[in-house]
Amino acid sequence: MQIKDLKTGTSNVDLEAEIVEIEPPREINKTGRTLRVANATLKDETGTITLVLWNDHIDKVQVGNKIQITNGYVNSWQDKTQLTLGKFGKMEVLG
Numbered sequence: 001m002q003i004k005d006l007k008t009g010t011s012n013v014d015l016e017a018e019i020v021e022i023e024p025p026r027e028i029n030k031t032g033r034t035l036r037v038a039n040a041t042l043k044d045e046t047g048t049i050t051l052v053l054w055n056d057h058i059d060k061v062q063v064g065n066k067i068q069i070t071n072g073y074v075n076s077w078q079d080k081t082q083l084t085l086g087k088f089g090k091m092e093v094l095g
Helices: 056-060
Strands: 013-022 026-030 033-044 047-054 066-077 080-084 090-093
Touching: 013 047, 033 056, 047 056, 047 066, 056 090
Parallel strands: 047 080
Antiparallel strands: 013 033, 013 066, 026 033, 033 047, 066 080, 066 090
């Protein structure tokens, strides 16, 4: 799958791309728990998309890493399309 193919509602996303930017993490309070979240920009030869990173995933990646997303899904937040791992998605750092 390529970034140009991703639309809001797309599920079972398997994608390999490079992280070109990571915003500083911010803390949010969700259902009484404090969580960390950060937006990263993913790029492949067809375009870019925002990847939402939660908690431990933030610390596993840095700009320049190539990553493999398995079983991700695409949603929309504040009218911006974004890729997220959700509960069942996986992210592997390839290098």
